[in-house]
Amino acid sequence: DVVMTQSPLSLPVTLGQPASISCRSSQSLVHSDGNTYLNWFQQRPGQSPRRLIYKVSNRDSGVPDRFSGSGSGTDFTLKISRVEAEDVGVYYCMQGTHWPLTFGGGTKVEIK
Amino acid sequence: QVQLVQSGAEVKKPGASVKVSCKASGYTFTSYGISWVRQAPGQGLEWMGWISAYNGNTNYAQKLQGRVTMTTDTSTSTAYMELRSLRSDDTAVYYCAREPSLNYWGQGTLVTVSS
Numbered sequence: 001d002v003v004m005t006q007s008p009l010s011l012p013v014t015l016g017q018p019a020s021i022s023c024r025s026s027q028s029l030v031h032s033d034g035n036t037y038l039n040w041f042q043q044r045p046g047q048s049p050r051r052l053i054y055k056v057s058n059r060d061s062g063v064p065d066r067f068s069g070s071g072s073g074t075d076f077t078l079k080i081s082r083v084e085a086e087d088v089g090v091y092y093c094m095q096g097t098h099w100p101l102t103f104g105g106g107t108k109v110e111i112k
Numbered sequence: 113q114v115q116l117v118q119s120g121a122e123v124k125k126p127g128a129s130v131k132v133s134c135k136a137s138g139y140t141f142t143s144y145g146i147s148w149v150r151q152a153p154g155q156g157l158e159w160m161g162w163i164s165a166y167n168g169n170t171n172y173a174q175k176l177q178g179r180v181t182m183t184t185d186t187s188t189s190t191a192y193m194e195l196r197s198l199r200s201d202d203t204a205v206y207y208c209a210r211e212p213s214l215n216y217w218g219q220g221t222l223v224t225v226s227s
Binding site: 001037039041043048049050051054055060090092094096099100101102103104105106 | 147149156157158159162171173174207209212213214215217218219220
């Protein structure tokens with residue numbers, strides 16, 4: 001199985017400051033069709049997960065443009081340009097290139 | 113708008129079975145597969161498996177093989193996940209999520225396994 005490793009586990013951030021979460025996979029996430037199926041999810045407290053980013057860098061509808069995804073191969077990053085109070089929660093990366101689908105362990109974003 | 117509405121919370125004894133439903137609306141049900149994901153209390157997300165709503169093909173997580181069955185009823189646009197021989201470590205919130213890449217999620221169903 002592809003192991004997804006996120007860092008840091010916890011990320012205290014000051015409101016209005018940037019935040020960055022790293023996600024590394026144990027093997028390349030480039031699919032034979034040429035796409036890289038790396039997604040990012042946000043889970044606010046008490047809520048279902050919500051997809052923010054798909055295929056590395058594509059924002060879902062309604063996702064603020066302060067969220068951005070980047071990376072390639074085995075190394076990926078989710079960035080929040082200016083953290084707002086509503087961004088508090090746990091963020092997960094997930095790969096959909098190889099069966100079984102696997103998630104990273106999560107990064108908890110909190111306000112300092 | 114796409115909606116996935118799951119069945120209500122369940123309490124089961126060890127060794128029993130549970131069947132969770134996920135009723136879809138707002139799209140053509142047979143056009144997209146459904147994945148099931150669970151989350152133990154205070155833990156991360158664990159993918160359990162996937163079913164094609166088009167032809168019923170399935171792909172299960174190795175650790176659940178033999179205990180889990182995913183099915184669909186196209187007449188009611190509903191997906192089901194049955195987990196058998198329940199253990200205490202199966203206590204979790206169970207989510208259904210639509211493909212591609214889990215872009216829509218149900219509200220979750222809490223399954224508690226306790227004697």
